[in-house]
Amino acid sequence: MLLRHTPTEIKEREALTVNPAKTCQPIGAMYAALGIHGCMPHSHGSQGCCSYHRSALTRHYKEPVMAGTSSFTEGASVFGGQANLLAAIDTLFTVYSPDLIAVHTTCLSETIGDDLNQIVGKAQEDGLIPPGKRVIYASTPSYVGSHVTGFSNMVKGIVRGLPEKSAAKSDKLNIIPGWVEPSDMREIKRLAKEMGVPVTVFPDTSGVLDNAMTGRHEMYPKGGTPVADIVASGGNKHTLALGAFASEEGAKALEVKCGVPFTTLDLPIGIAATDRFIQKLSVISGKPVPESIADERGRLVDLITDMQQYFWGKRVALWGDPDQLVALAEFLVDIDMRPVYVVSGTPGKAFAERMEKVLADIPEAKCKNGASADMFLMHQWIKNGKVDLLMGNTYGKYIARDEATPLVRVGFPILDRVGHTYFPLVGYAGAIRLLERILNALLDHKDATCPETQVELTM
Numbered sequence: 399m400l401l402r403h404t405p406t407e408i409k410e411r412e413a414l415t416v417n418p419a420k421t422c423q424p425i426g427a428m429y430a431a432l433g434i435h436g437c438m439p440h441s442h443g444s445q446g447c448c449s450y451h452r453s454a455l456t457r458h459y460k461e462p463v464m465a466g467t468s469s470f471t472e473g474a475s476v477f478g479g480q481a482n483l484l485a486a487i488d489t490l491f492t493v494y495s496p497d498l499i500a501v502h503t504t505c506l507s508e509t510i511g512d513d514l515n516q517i518v519g520k521a522q523e524d525g526l527i528p529p530g531k532r533v534i535y536a537s538t539p540s541y542v543g544s545h546v547t548g549f550s551n552m553v554k555g556i557v558r559g560l561p562e563k564s565a566a567k568s569d570k571l572n573i574i575p576g577w578v579e580p581s582d583m584r585e586i587k588r589l590a591k592e593m594g595v596p597v598t599v600f601p602d603t604s605g606v607l608d609n610a611m612t613g614r615h616e617m618y619p620k621g622g623t624p625v626a627d628i629v630a631s632g633g634n635k636h637t638l639a640l641g642a643f644a645s646e647e648g649a650k651a652l653e654v655k656c657g658v659p660f661t662t663l664d665l666p667i668g669i670a671a672t673d674r675f676i677q678k679l680s681v682i683s684g685k686p687v688p689e690s691i692a693d694e695r696g697r698l699v700d701l702i703t704d705m706q707q708y709f710w711g712k713r714v715a716l717w718g719d720p721d722q723l724v725a726l727a728e729f730l731v732d733i734d735m736r737p738v739y740v741v742s743g744t745p746g747k748a749f750a751e752r753m754e755k756v757l758a759d760i761p762e763a764k765c766k767n768g769a770s771a772d773m774f775l776m777h778q779w780i781k782n783g784k785v786d787l788l789m790g791n792t793y794g795k796y797i798a799r800d801e802a803t804p805l806v807r808v809g810f811p812i813l814d815r816v817g818h819t820y821f822p823l824v825g826y827a828g829a830i831r832l833l834e835r836i837l838n839a840l841l842d843h844k845d846a847t848c849p850e851t852q853v854e855l856t857m
């Protein structure tokens with residue numbers, strides 16, 4: 399085992415992934431589909447896959463997640479899943495009456511080679527899709543990419559199926575928000591409203607996966623982007639794709655299909671990335687930044703200034719999704735923390751290139767992404783050079799326990815805490831919350847490990 403070697407003897411592991419820092423593509427596709435109002439996600443594969451995808455989302459979002467499955471058995475595995483999917487489309491429209499069905503594939507249906515374009519065409523020919531209803535689809539083979547790739551593929555599927563080209567352009571902007579929490583999508587809409595900029599955010603899981611308790615089960619909660627708004631997005635002025643990994647491909651597809659130009663930005667996490675987001679909204683819409691937003695930024699700057707001595711020089715290990723890690727690492731560098739280890743299970747050269755720039759002033763930083771960039775590797779790095787803080791999903795809690803290091807839970811999945819669906823991390827207000835959590839984690843740890851020291855904040 400690698401851990402028995404002394405630090406200098408550790409060899410690069412190539413053939414094995416241990417505790418991956420990612421999950422499977424269809425989970426991302428299902429999450430994106432839930433961001434359309436009246437949509438029923440459908441998993442084209444075995445029941446086990448669908449149960450896993452639904453339970454992964456339910457455990458993170460603490461809400462019931464509805465989805466159909468093609469329920470493959472041995473027969474479908476040998477002869478293909480067309481008959482199962484046609485029966486499923488018929489049943490879903492007849493019994494559950496969604497506005498649209500969003501089908502994604504699984505490892506099994508991709509290995510068989512099922513052609514969703516052809517099967518959905520046959521469903522149309524056979525009259526299984528009622529007038530005014532739609533079926534969209536995305537290929538999401540989980541042996542490549544990650545849940546982020548699945549989200550991106552479903553956004554492309556939404557663009558392939560819904561927006562319509564329009565000669566007249568409206569003043570509205572499209573925002574593809576990337577894989578963020580429902581609370582973040584709500585915050586992105588609030589910031590745009592505060593700026594006076596009309597936007598269509600899609601997909602939008604606010605009001606779907608952070609729903610109010612009414613005492614009645616709603617098969618289709620009132621949130622999610624209305625299909626009509628996505629159809630009209632082809633006539634909007636511009637698209638902002640937040641996050642190169644989750645959103646850029648969808649924005650590109652919309653440009654090719656409907657001629658809507660796009661700009662890719664980082665997720666607006668932290669001060670610099672939020673500045674760029676607000677600035678871009680202002681430039682594209684021609685609207686000035688209102689005082690209320692400048693005040694929000696000012697409060698964030700005040701907190702950073704007051705507490706800077708507690709952040710300075712602290713070594714941080716980060717893991718999770720590439721779009722979040724880029725923005726988060728940049729923010730940590732901005733407040734003089736040192737993100738020394740960064741790991742993402744999502745592959746893609748663009749991540750390494752971007753992180754190299756973000757971490758240029760941290761010469762000791764190590765960054766890796768792809769299948770072999772796993773939690774085991776992260777733990778090895780930490781054993782060879784301690785950190786002051788861990789930031790990532792729930793799966794880091796075992797490292798936190800082993801190394802007696804505080805953990806701030808961010809990203810997906812968070813299975814053992816609440817709050818992430820209600821309180822945003824994007825925008826200036828989100829950055830204040832992030833700083834509060836970082837500061838509290840560091841100070842709680844100090845309280846616990848040095849009980850004789852009275853922690854009292856000084857400015």
Ligand code: SF4
Nearest residue numbers: 422447450504505540
């Ligand atoms: S078989 Fe593939 S699609 Fe199904 S749960 Fe496993 S990784 Fe995901």
